[in-house]
Amino acid sequence: MTHWESVIGLEVHVQLQTQSKIFSGASTHYGADPNTQACAVDIALPGILPVMNRTAVQMAATFGLATGATINHRSVFARKNYFYPDLPKGYQISQYEIPIVSGGKINIGEGDTLKQIRITRAHLEEDAGKSLHDGLGEMSGIDLNRAGTPLLEVVSEPDMRSPAEAIAYLRKIHSLVRYLKICDGNMQEGSFRCDANISIRVEGDSELGIRTELKNINSFRFIERALNHEIQRQIDLIEDGGQVVQETRLYDPETDQTRAMRGKEEAHDYRYFPDPDLPPLVIEDAEVEYLRSSLPELPDARCDRFIDAYQLRRSDAQQLTADRGIADYFEETVREAGGNSKIAANWVTGDLMAALNRDSLPIEQSRVSPISLGRLICRINDQSISGTIAKDIFSDLWDNGGDVDQIIEARGLKQISDSAELEQVVEKILSKFSEQADQVRQGQGKVLGFLVGQVMKETGGKANPKAVNEILSRKLSP
């Protein structure tokens, strides 16, 4: 049986989170009424001219620096010409021959599976508007709010060999752009989009097979499914004696199918040429150095530091550092929790993330602050409350807010460690369950747990389990 290898390259469209558009002063805010955020430049009135948004340039350069790429001191904007109603000028301003960022790399995997994915280039361009078809009968509508939103198109080399690697790469880019605060990473709103180039070849071959391009696959889940589907389609095709045709295909998540959009013959001749309205984009060394010095700690470095400084397992550290907001949250929690990093890691990766996922909230909108979580951990640590009670308090905080200590006080949840008080409860339980007490005395140690449970139940979970254990063991020792 032939072993097939898939070869994948990705083009990621990163919407840069500038206040205004790449070539105009209109707002880039998402979700406004159609065409309320499109100025004369965006709707391409006669006589308009583009003016470069410097913040977009700096964001692009920052991405380049964070991936170890070359920042080209002089890059050129070109016009990509084609007709489409959501493309108001009849051309898209993009970078063609000389992009702002060349080269660069992203590491995926770890240990034996550590692999470097090369970034060919990253270039600046403007987004198009949107065509609207719903609720307009036979008409089509055009919303130009998105037209002119700055995009950074990140093009990888065909270095990925499986959908899993492609996803890992994509997650890394996603994490990075959020670290750099150049993109909100919101895939539902289209702030982070991906096209994939896929081919297959017999394992061990060095020649690349004929590739297809999968357009606009816009969630991590769909990307994996779409890639798997497309790879299988190509394998089936070749094993049945057919050939892959170079074409652009669209993935339909409803049917889990891809279908041909346009073939090579129908490919546009975009007639690229340098845009005469924009002088070459120049970025001086001083500006590059300033941006380099402003780079935040990047995910890989932060992950290593977390393992080191907080003594975390790599998997926990990776989970905690994948998102800058979560990493920040974690570190603030640890500070508040008096350095109790392992318990903090368990809480953040456990209850907190579960709650965020359940309510579909980003970390920035967490209903429990890192300060509250840190205090909660302190109370566990100083044995004021048990872990079980802490989970209950966390839910309370999440749903109703409030202060950890006040909740413990008001609801009387403070752990009972006072031995006199616990002795009484233990006596009561031993007389109630004398049969089980005898069993323990006769050496059936397992039954001890049952008795501890009964004490806990009697105290509403407030008894310090360790103390209960001690008292019971002493009283029942043969």
Next chain:
Amino acid sequence: MPHRQSLSALNRMLATGGISSTEITTHFLDRIEQNQQLNAFVSVDREQTLAQAQQADHSRRNERNSNLKGLPVALKDIFCTQGLLTSCGSRILSNFVSPYDATVVERLDKDGFIVLGKTNMDEFAMGSSNESSYFGPVLNPWNTARVPGGSSGGSAAAVSARLAPAAIGTDTGGSIRQPAAFCGLTGLKPSYGRISRYGMVAYASSLDQAGPITQSAEDAALLLQTMAGFDSRDSTSLDTAVPDYLSALNTGLENVRLGIPKEFLDPSVDAEVLSAIETALEEFEKLGAKLVDIELPNSSAGIAAYYVIAPAEASSNLSKFDGVRYGHRTAEFSDLLDMYEKSRAEGFGDEVKRRILIGTYALSAGYYDAYYLKAQKVRRIIANDFSQAFKQCDLIAGPTTPSTAFTLGENLDDPVSMYLNDVFTVPVNLAGLPAISLPVGFDQSGLPIGLQLIGPYLKEANILSAAHSYQKVTDWHQRIPGDYE
């Protein structure tokens, strides 16, 4: 009578209170109405224009603001103006009213200039005869069987017939200088980047430049002073200080080296034109200028390079006219492609279609290197020729056009001979330099002849002062066509 005065003279009269803006404006509006046969104007709003003149008079009386000139000027229909049609001589924009003013319009308005109306032009500034306009040809006031030149033909005809004291045009390959030469006027194309292109409908973005079409160099200086300067909305506009053009006018010609390129005096130029140029050059010598023989060896390749670069840029610039958001949309269509095709087929005239096709071809995969890139190389070589020449001289002089105004329809079936009209003007645009055309005589049939002065980059003041020196001792620029005196 106000129409026998230059813009500068009217400015002085207004300043001394000898005349009001309302009187001047009314007079010119009347003349526009009485001379519609020239077809120089596309749209005029008499009421609105008069209201502005009255406002200007009021402001000058009450605020004593000497910056508010109250002078009327005509504006080529390529500049976006709120409230007035901006058609660009095309059917595809024949219903378009801009919601914003071009920077040129804003600056004119700020200094109190009043827009008399929008002038006819070759469609999208593509043409050398003003015959490609959707609104029909403009006639030359010197001889109505002749073309006024193009593409700023309406602007030139309007000033020539004194329907306006001055006008604003645009020049991509000669569109200010050639009509100025054909109509006996002074036409200045400033350096590329000197005047903002914001709000000027683009034909060929790397070549387009606005400028004045006037009766004299002094008038040109007055308008350039208002229009020049950096504009943050145009990334190709220059962020350098604007000199005082008016006070530089009297610098004189003493020891100014005038380079005469032998390539511009070749036998293809009409003998009467050559003779008028030679006489004018003698006059410049009398004024103190030194004539120097120079070479512009590659200028003959200018037309070829221009007719690749300009259409290439135009093919892309004109893509926005697709019937989707504004402008002409075909009445009936079956689908999107059909709508595009019909709207554009109906909306554009033949010359525009020709240039869109040439430009699209030149940029196509497989042809780009041979045409577009090669043309860009030629462009750099031509610019370099000028740099070399300016090591030996201060200004370059020669004929503006190879002939005087030709007959309407004469070149319509022969685009190439039409294009050759721009042989002396096009290299200047390719090099981004400033140049002026000024009247230096008439041929035997009474048609004006223009001389072109080309300056180094940003040396508008030198060109204007040289032209002004000549105009102080000659009166060609004061001649008015007989029917319009």
